[in-house]
Amino acid sequence: MATAFSIQVLTPEGKVWEGRATAVKAPGAVGSFGVLAKHQPMVAALQSGQLIISAEDETRVQFRISGGVLEVTGYHDVLVLADTAAPV
């Protein structure tokens, strides 16, 4: 069982998603990348595209985001800020 970490997806209009996930795939400004648990703290710019969250309960959550930033804070949390995030 992969280690889970908590993730929040925030837009100015409110919290879009919050929960525990085992992996996140994000459309980075310099290329798509994935984040697993215990990732080094990082701030990454995102371009518009699909944000894919593999939730702890083995479901997949997808959002279409219009650019933003992803931050890995500490060794446990991922924070995604985007202007808009629409579930796919």
Next chain:
Amino acid sequence: MPTLKDYNKKLVSLRNTRKMTKTMQMVSATKFQKAQAAQARVVPYANALNSMLHRVTAAAAGDVQLPLCTPHAPAYKALIIVVSSDRGLCGSFNHGIHRLVAHWILEREDRYTDIDLVCCSRKATSFFRGKQEIRQSLDGVTATPVMTTAAELGDEAMKLFLDGSYDEVYLAFNEFINAVSRKPRIDLLLPASPSAEEQQALTPENVMIGPRPELLFEPQAPHLLGTLIPLSIRFRIFSALLESAAGEHGARMSAMDNATKNSDRLLDTYTLLRNRVRQAGITRELAEIVTGAEALKG
């Protein structure tokens, strides 16, 4: 001298007015609560964005040479984004901000060759029409703001700033203080200053989680600011729209509350006057009957 009928008519119309103002007050109260809830939903995003800006700016360590942050010297052309409301009946809400903008323009007319406006509301458009060049006027975006509007406004402003159409972009809106008070203000939006954003973020909790050496930046911090600053510009416009919306509904609520109280006072006064006239009529009729009876007796 008004007759009993005149007073009754007046009272009916007053009662109708009161019903209307009371309803508007209640509707505004609901909208006000919704606007405040929308403001509360913004808080986590605002905190996260500010602390991130703070950390990235600190890591970039003054090495910021983004076109969005570079002042054009000398500044000739300014663009003001004016946020007021589409509808009236909200006291001094619109007037206050329009007057501030007009005054601001008057003070700086010799500094700029052009001061153009983007009016985000019907009232602003009608106030400034013919007085000032209106570049764009929007309608129906202030009562319940959505992020897409703010993003479009922000992108357009950044585009105009970058292609040199304007040297400075300002944002004029009513800052929300509480349900009954607001403060009209004009903020400089572009050129963006990362240091100002940084100061905003200097709350104790943000300082504690300040720059950490092992933090990865993707791309490098100065480039990363190129993503963060447009994000914060769009967000500042959105939060201005939200403050303005909360202010507008609050202003209308209190204006309508006052109007209802006034109607109540007038209703009391006119009821008293009507009763006086009615009583005078009764007394007169009684007097006539008594005189008539006396005459018959005699």
